[in-house]
Amino acid sequence: MQKENRTTIRQIYRQPEAYYDKRVSLSGWIRSNRDSKLFGFIELNDGSFFKNLQIVYEDHSLENFKDVIRLGVGTALAVEGILVETPGAKQPFEIKAESIKVEGPCPSDYPLQKKRHSFEFLRSIAHLRPRTNTFSAVFRVRSLLSYAIHKFFRERDFVYVHTPIITGSDAEGAGEMFHVTTLNLKEAPLTEEGGIDFGKDFFGRETNLTVSGQLSAEAYALAFRNVYTFGPTFRAENSNTARHAAEFWMIEPEMAFADLQDDMMLAEDMIKYIFDYVIRHAPEEMNFFNSFIDKGLLERLNNVISSEFGRITYTEAVEILKKNNDRFDYKAEWGMDLQTEHERYLTEQVFNKPIFVTDYPKDIKAFYMRLNDDGKTVAAMDLLVPGIGEIIGGSQREERLELLDARIRELGMKEEDYWWYRDLRKYGGVYHAGFGLGFERAMMYLTGMSNIRDVIPFPRTPKSAEF
RNA sequence: UCCUCAGUAGCUCAAUGGCAGAGCAUUCGGCUGUUAACCGAAGGGUUACUGGUUCGAGUCCAGUCUGGGGAGCCA
Numbered sequence: 001m002q003k004e005n006r007t008t009i010r011q012i013y014r015q016p017e018a019y020y021d022k023r024v025s026l027s028g029w030i031r032s033n034r035d036s037k038l039f040g041f042i043e044l045n046d047g048s049f050f051k052n053l054q055i056v057y058e059d060h061s062l063e064n065f066k067d068v069i070r071l072g073v074g075t076a077l078a079v080e081g082i083l084v085e086t087p088g089a090k091q092p093f094e095i096k097a098e099s100i101k102v103e104g105p106c107p108s109d110y111p112l113q114k115k116r117h118s119f120e121f122l123r124s125i126a127h128l129r130p131r132t133n134t135f136s137a138v139f140r141v142r143s144l145l146s147y148a149i150h151k152f153f154r155e156r157d158f159v160y161v162h163t164p165i166i167t168g169s170d171a172e173g174a175g176e177m178f179h180v181t182t183l184n185l186k187e188a189p190l191t192e193e194g195g196i197d198f199g200k201d202f203f204g205r206e207t208n209l210t211v212s213g214q215l216s217a218e219a220y221a222l223a224f225r226n227v228y229t230f231g232p233t234f235r236a237e238n239s240n241t242a243r244h245a246a247e248f249w250m251i252e253p254e255m256a257f258a259d260l261q262d263d264m265m266l267a268e269d270m271i272k273y274i275f276d277y278v279i280r281h282a283p284e285e286m287n288f289f290n291s292f293i294d295k296g297l298l299e300r301l302n303n304v305i306s307s308e309f310g311r312i313t314y315t316e317a318v319e320i321l322k323k324n325n326d327r328f329d330y331k332a333e334w335g336m337d338l339q340t341e342h343e344r345y346l347t348e349q350v351f352n353k354p355i356f357v358t359d360y361p362k363d364i365k366a367f368y369m370r371l372n373d374d375g376k377t378v379a380a381m382d383l384l385v386p387g388i389g390e391i392i393g394g395s396q397r398e399e400r401l402e403l404l405d406a407r408i409r410e411l412g413m414k415e416e417d418y419w420w421y422r423d424l425r426k427y428g429g430v431y432h433a434g435f436g437l438g439f440e441r442a443m444m445y446l447t448g449m450s451n452i453r454d455v456i457p458f459p460r461t462p463k464s465a466e467f
Numbered sequence: 468u469c470c471u472c473a474g475u476a477g478c479u480c481a482a483u484g485g486c487a488g489a490g491c492a493u494u495c496g497g498c499u500g501u502u503a504a505c506c507g508a509a510g511g512g513u514u515a516c517u518g519g520u521u522c523g524a525g526u527c528c529a530g531u532c533u534g535g536g537g538a539g540c541c542a
Binding site: 032034035036037038039040041043054056058059072073086089090091108109110111112113114115116117118120121123124175176212233235237238239240241242243244245248249250329339340341389390391392393436437438439440441442451452463464 | 468477478479490491492493494497498499500501502503504505532533534535536537538539540541542
């Protein structure tokens with residue numbers, strides 16, 4: 001794996017006894033360098049592990065001692081030395097250096113310091129911030145969380161479907177979309193009516209970046225039974241909040257022969273599984289979040305893993321909220337969508353754990369959601385979590401073609417735009433359900449990071465796509 | 468998009484309308500086991516931008532840009 005018998009710091013921390021009093025070769029970057037007259041200490045991070053390894057170097061045993069003293073934060077090194085135990089010291093072991101070679105120098109205008117930086121500043125150097133403790137932890141956890149999601153579905157025989165990133169027209173209605181075009185915007189061809197003639201565009205029609213893979217996933221669910229998508233999603237909303245981005249990742253499972261209860265069971269199992277997986281496989285990172293980002297994080301997550309999620313219907317929720325209407329700026333009333341303050345009250349005050357809110361009025365939900373027998377509500381569910389709000393939105397889909405068509409017409413949409421989606425009902429259509437999990441929102445909940453921009457490597461938000 | 472707060476040294480922040488400051492970082496020096504090491508010294512400024520009020524503006528006013536927090540939209 002590593003040439004020249006090179007060892008990683010992760011290997012040493014995971015099995016130190018295998019390396020004690022042995023010579024090891026390391027490579028990495030200086031996180032800090034302190035020197036005294038005749039000796040010095042380097043904190044080395046090699047990217048393989050959250051923690052650093054301390055390198056001790058001494059004047060009498062290192063020929064380039066005077067040069068090493070001057071090396072600054074960020075310098076890339078190749079180090080050879082003996083791993084020794086250091087009982088009683090703050091670090092468990094360290095390397096007594098025999099040779100230290102500079103692989104890549106780092107001049108003194110390097111923006112990162114040993115000191116703490118604000119997240120705002122680090123966003124302005126998004127290409128360097130993964131070298132900091134916090135972002136090292138965030139992005140290793142992001143990688144693990146992705147893996148845990150695939151593992152969860154794989155173990156349940158779900159088929160992973162790659163739904164298209166570029167989609168035809170805006171037939172999905174989940175939000176404002178980014179246009180995809182090869183037309184020259186200054187000299188776009190026009191139709192006789194004066195609009196842009198997308199027939200001359202690359203695809204011969206108007207196309208956009210996807211806002212959801214759901215409709216495509218439904219097609220595959222009605223062939224493979226249980227499927228999921230996990231990919232990038234784009235919304236051109238001018239949203240300026242800590243929990244919205246223009247480009248984010250979404251997990252969208254879809255199950256045939258499944259109702260809303262099955263849908264919620266899957267969502268609850270998944271959240272518990274993936275959180276448990278990351279806690280067990282990234283203990284150093286999770287302890288760091290628990291100590292420095294969000295005190296009480298692990299206790300809260302362990303509570304999520306071990307307790308049952310709350311369940312309440314929209315109608316019941318409104319009844320509770322109406323009794324407390326004096327505390328809200330927006331008064332709760334049946335038929336209105338729940339405000340953020342309402343959702344927070346329910347999940348943070350009433351339940352103090354994740355809760356499913358189900359059976360919303362049909363007029364505030366999407367056209368494809370299945371109409372309940374009361375004729376007023378649909379089989380929808382939102383999963384609300386303390387601190388973040390909505391993390392999952394899902395529903396049982398309307399499988400009855402005549403009811404779906406009625407809804408499409410009611411909303412002024414055109415049946416022909418949904419011809420293939422309607423075919424899924426016409427040919428062997430069955431009841432089915434699915435949901436969308438905001439991957440970054442799960443990241444925020446899992447790490448305690450409070451801004452979505454700090455859980456995406458190079459975030460895209462309004463007026464911001466520098467990197 | 469709306470409300471609100473902010474923008475001063477590389478970073479984190481001070482400065483009643485009256486001389487532009489500190490800590491850290493950087494550079495130099497000191498120190499025989501440091502842990503955000505410590506001690507001493509030096510260098511470092513278009514106070515976001517444009518205009519205005521004033522004898523005098525980092526400070527007051529107007530506009531613009533960028534960022535934070537909140538709301539809407541949603542995941």
